Amino acid sequence: MKLELRGITKRFGTLVANHDVNLVVNPGEIHCLLGENGAGKSTLMNILYGLLIPDEGQILIDDEVVTIRDPKDAVGHGVGMVHQHFMLIPVFNVVDNVILGSEPVKPWPVIDYKAAAARLLDLANEYNFEIDPQATIENLPIGTQQRVEILKALSHHASVLILDEPTAVLTPQETDAFMVILRSLKESGKSIIFITHKLREVLALADVITVMRLGEVVGVTTPAQADERKLATMMVGRDVNLMVDKAPASPGEVVLDVRGIYVEDERGLTSVKNVSFEVRAGEILAVAGVQGNGQTELVEALTGMRRPSAGRITLNGVELAGEPVRRFLDAGIGHVPEDRQRYGLVPTLSISDNLVLDQLDDPRFRRRFGRNLKAIKNNGVQLVERYDIRAQSEEVAVSALSGGNQQKVVMARELSRELKLLICSQPTRGLDVGSVEFMHRQIVAIRDSGVAVIIVSSELDEVVALGDRIAVLYDGDIQAIVPPTTSREELGLLMAGARAEQVTL
Ligand SMILES: Nc1ncnc2c1ncn2[C@@H]1O[C@H](COP(=O)(O)OP(=O)(O)OP(=O)(O)O)[C@@H](O)[C@H]1O
Numbered sequence: 256m257k258l259e260l261r262g263i264t265k266r267f268g269t270l271v272a273n274h275d276v277n278l279v280v281n282p283g284e285i286h287c288l289l290g291e292n293g294a295g296k297s298t299l300m301n302i303l304y305g306l307l308i309p310d311e312g313q314i315l316i317d318d319e320v321v322t323i324r325d326p327k328d329a330v331g332h333g334v335g336m337v338h339q340h341f342m343l344i345p346v347f348n349v350v351d352n353v354i355l356g357s358e359p360v361k362p363w364p365v366i367d368y369k370a371a372a373a374r375l376l377d378l379a380n381e382y383n384f385e386i387d388p389q390a391t392i393e394n395l396p397i398g399t400q401q402r403v404e405i406l407k408a409l410s411h412h413a414s415v416l417i418l419d420e421p422t423a424v425l426t427p428q429e430t431d432a433f434m435v436i437l438r439s440l441k442e443s444g445k446s447i448i449f450i451t452h453k454l455r456e457v458l459a460l461a462d463v464i465t466v467m468r469l470g471e472v473v474g475v476t477t478p479a480q481a482d483e484r485k486l487a488t489m490m491v492g493r494d495v496n497l498m499v500d501k502a503p504a505s506p507g508e509v510v511l512d513v514r515g516i517y518v519e520d521e522r523g524l525t526s527v528k529n530v531s532f533e534v535r536a537g538e539i540l541a542v543a544g545v546q547g548n549g550q551t552e553l554v555e556a557l558t559g560m561r562r563p564s565a566g567r568i569t570l571n572g573v574e575l576a577g578e579p580v581r582r583f584l585d586a587g588i589g590h591v592p593e594d595r596q597r598y599g600l601v602p603t604l605s606i607s608d609n610l611v612l613d614q615l616d617d618p619r620f621r622r623r624f625g626r627n628l629k630a631i632k633n634n635g636v637q638l639v640e641r642y643d644i645r646a647q648s649e650e651v652a653v654s655a656l657s658g659g660n661q662q663k664v665v666m667a668r669e670l671s672r673e674l675k676l677l678i679c680s681q682p683t684r685g686l687d688v689g690s691v692e693f694m695h696r697q698i699v700a701i702r703d704s705g706v707a708v709i710i711v712s713s714e715l716d717e718v719v720a721l722g723d724r725i726a727v728l729y730d731g732d733i734q735a736i737v738p739p740t741t742s743r744e745e746l747g748l749l750m751a752g753a754r755a756e757q758v759t760l
């Protein structure tokens with residue numbers, strides 16, 4: 256099916272999120288939508304899926320104008336969408352989630368689960384998805400949850416599938432599996448609109464690439480005509496340095512000393528086992544590893560969110576293990592959490608308020624009787640400007656920001672605090688290439704100001720680019736700590752569980 260968006264304009268107050276946007280998606284095509292954070296990609300897709308009504312413009316299917324006023328209309332016209340933030344119900348199982356809203360009823364009101372589960376398995380087989388229909392969503396890895404979202408869309412007979420940053424939350428391994436899925440969907444004749452900030456994926460998958468900037472389409476190209484540099488320049492409107500410039504670290508005193516910590520996960524399984532390491536002032540320790548090897552629990556222990564079952568965590572000589580989160584914050588530990596939606600932000604509050612979360616005791620933001628609203632506002636204005644957070648103003652609720660701009664709010668807040676130790680999980684998840692460049696520079700600057708830094712990232716590029724030393728986590732333990740000159744093959748072997756002695760370093 257051929258899909259066309261013609262002259263789409265969408266305003267939020269005075270902000271023009273989409274301006275006269277044209278987009279044509281041909282049958283069986285993978286169409287990549289590329290653009291800076293806040294360029295208007297999700298807005299455009301939300302219009303196509305009926306979640307937003309455009310102020311101007313038309314949607315055409317097979318050259319006929321159609322009316323899409325809500326997702327039901329969209330589904331009826333064969334449009335399916337997997338959102339930037341998943342919409343599955345965590346405590347339901349796979350079948351329940353897939354049939355939610357379109358339950359096949361036997362004689363009313365009995366839902367025919369058996370038939371639904373069978374249909375789901377058929378569909379999964381058709382596309383070679385491995386899936387257990389009875390599994391509870393919250394127990395599934397992110398990559399599998401995403402397959403459930405895709406199955407849900409396919410179960411409604413979608414011919415056009417919109418995927419809004421599906422790979423942002425995937426590990427490199429899951430991304431490879433995902434690419435295979437996309438290709439097989441394409442082969443079966445589906446059209447796919449694929450949003451991503453990872454230029455390598457765009458070049459590997461796209462048939463056609465549309466680039467947006469500031470709400471407008473600034474170019475249409477193909478992988479044959481473009482390369483990473485060209486795409487980056489088109490998106491951001493200037494040259495982007497895709498490498499990180501950084502001088503060698505000059506490490507000072509030990510800031511963080513971790514000795515023999517054990518940490519249990521929710522299910523009581525030991526996911527961090529006897530881990531010891533130190534981080535000095537002025538250096539970046541990058542933690543590499545396949546997701547699920549203890550990274551999450553390690554970071555939670557280091558930030559006070561989870562109590563280790565044994566071991567010591569000392570910051571500048573002060574023991575913190577077992578203390579409440581407040582003490583970790585007060586000791587000067589900054590934290591960019593991997594799940595910004597759940598821990599990093601209060602979406603209903605303004606940008607300014609989110610930029611001072613957890614800092615309301617700071618004398619800078621207090622007056623004699625409560626909060627210093629003027630200082631909070633000024634801080635908001637300054638950080639919005641400095642970190643290029645795209646919004647109408649600092650008063651806007653964070654929920655109205657684009658995904659990447661939400662991430663910028665969390666980064667701006669944590670990087671602007673008075674810190675001894677900064678811990679960032681997936682610091683550039685969802686950021687456009689220009690913003691990644693900027694954030695990497697900020698992290699190096701913080702290192703150079705004498706802060707100890709820990710980066711946890713599933714992006715090997717980021718680990719190698721930022722780390723002064725790289726700690727590889729495997730099965731809850733540090734497999735080795737190696738220099739950033741270590742080859743990818745060697746890192747890959749360590750991440751897969753080879754012992755350092757077995758890898759020629
Ligand atoms: N409900 C809303 N109310 C007000 N402004 C909004 C709303 N939704 C989006 N915007 C604004 O519209 C602009 C475009 O946002 P959109 O989410 O489409 O960007 P995006 O291209 O998807 O960016 P990202 O790569 O960061 O996800 C942003 O400036 C955003 O703040």
Ligand SMILES: [Mg+2]
Pocket residue numbers: 296297298339419657658659
């Ligand atoms: Mg978006």
